[in-house]
Amino acid sequence: MSAATNDRPATTRGLSAPLLVGGAFVLSTVxxxxAQVGSILFTDTDPYLPEGxxxxxxxxSVVGVASLAIAIAIALPLMKSPSRARVGAIVLGAxxxxxxxxxxxxxxAIFGATAAWLAGLTKGARPQAGAARAFGIIGFVIAILGVVAVFAGDLSAILG
Known part of the structure; x- marks a missing residue:
């Protein structure tokens, strides 16, 4: 019995891996x-309140940067081997x-974007199959929804 190979063609459209993961970090955490700095500068609310x-x-900052560091620490060693990348896509998607x-x-958003990267959903990558692809797609959707949730939350805080 031979090992399964990934004979799918490389993706030619879409975002590159650094742009996807970096974009998720910037559009969600940064x-x-x-928005919080803007709240300090442009509103009269006390920034030192317990949940200010x-x-x-x-x-x-702490959770966002730690998430980015964990995601990159998991992804970089696993991306060189397709079989290890599958495991990484599942772990990061979860x-x-x-x-x-x-x-x-x-x-x-950061974990989801990194799962999509390891699942081969970025430009120049070979798409994975099975559970890895499913978790990559789920991660990509969560990344988009995470960015939307951050923007919606910030907008509601500004308007409300």
Missing amino acids: VNIA AISSIESI LSLVTVPFFWSGAP
Whole structure:
């Protein structure tokens, strides 16, 4: 019995892996921090309240940067081998699901984008099959929804 090979052609359309993962980080974590800084600069609310802008900036920064570091630390060693990348896509896709309650930090978007990368859904990659592809697609959808949730939350805070 021979080992299964990935004979799918490389993806020619879409975003590159660094753009996808970096974009997820910027559009979720960095934008949310910028919104909190804007709240400090342009509103009269006390930023030092227990759940005010200062504590929000601290928690968003810590969780967002830690999520990016964990995602990259998992993805970089696994991306060289398709069989290991499959496992990484499943693990990171599961992490994107588990971290949904922390959407404000950008963690689900970061883990989801990295799962999509390892699943071969980025430009120049060979798409995985089976569970890895499913978790990559789920991760990609969670990344998009995470970015939308951050923008919606920031917009509602500004308008409300």
